[in-house]
Amino acid sequence: MKNGKNNLEEKKILGIPWNAFIFGFVSFLNDFSSELTIRALPLFLKNVLNAKTSVIGLIEGVADSTATILKIFSGYLSDKLNQRKWLVTIGYGLSALSKPLLYYANNWVFVLIIRFLDRVGKGIRTSPRDALIANTTKKEELGKAFGFNRAMDPAGAILALIVGSFIIYFTSKNALKLTQHLFQILVLVSIFPVFVALFLIIAFAVDTKNQNPSAAKVNLSLKGFDKKFKLYLLTISIFTLGNSSDAFLILQAQNRGLTVLEIFLMLAAFNLITTLSAYPAGILSDRIKRQYLIVMGWIVYALIYLGFGLATKTYQIVALYILYGLYYGLTEGVEKALVADLVPPEKRGTAYGLYNGAVGIFAFPASLVAGFLWQYISPSAPFIFGAILAIFASVMLLKVVNMKQE
16 A cells, blocks of 8 residues: 555656646636636626625625535545545536536525535535645645646636636627626536546546555544644634635726726736746745745735725726735645645545635635625725734744644
8 A cells, every 4th residue: 555655656747746737637627617607706796686795795605614614524534434536526526517507597596506506516525635636745745736736726717717808808898797698608618628627537536545544533623633733723714714705806896997808807817927826836835834935925915905905096906916816826735735744644634624624614704794894884894804814814823833843
């Protein structure tokens, strides 16, 4: 078994560990599908269904929390059963089946149900997928592996948004609001790529088993994890409480006068910055303490959210949103790699479940609070609130850097 694992760690494509490479392209195709639909969804809710921002916050919050709870249990289950690939397949499969239903959406409750099903799929697949990547990658290459996986997400998004921009240009070039007809076209274009992603998983992803069967008998709790990992989860939770859905950033862009086409082009540039920064950040995190890169990303986030709260011109919103990609590039892949550093291999499935769970549990009140702050105080309020919590979390994480591993 140990030799098999070592062989997988040596198996690479273009210098990228095998599973990280396969799931990188799965992420590319899945994000192509999601970007055409989910990114346009807040505009669809606001412009077509006339939903209030508190309702949009509720939908995004419920979606993220659903994914969270299932991330916890899917991570635990993947460790318990000592199998991961079939959970990942089911998760991607459910999302592939649910997204096309957006074509028929005619009220916000229906949208909520579809988002719920899509996020159930995400919740099932994310933790075991991350464990599959981590367990087939050498420790000194974890940053590279997760950085590549994170970079492929926005790469797929860039292509999707360019395709979407062409569709918008030839159907409703100067439209300030999204129409139902345009949204349905975007949904139709998004269907095929996600089924190709499902095929790649079934045909090429490699499952792994823990080397020590007895160590796989995990308990779904924080017991057995050291103080440093627990404090890391607490810090992530505080940051996430101020990290509301990006739907509010998109609504703020429209609120400041951007057309639907301009929003799509802005999102493409944002994803380009994320792609260009994620992989180098992952490699850099293999050479320096990952916490430092995460803190850098959170400070970027705080400054940009503060800017969103104060910006009044369209060019300011565009510049801030594009730079927002640095936050994603510096943090997401690195945050996951840090989890692998802090826990032993046989507990990584559970650890990723707890990590993803912490993010999602606090994402629900984050989006809900943001919706109410927007609706009842001002559109700037949720961004200022997020900036304050990001600074506080950054200070906390710096203390984690100097703690000794137990």
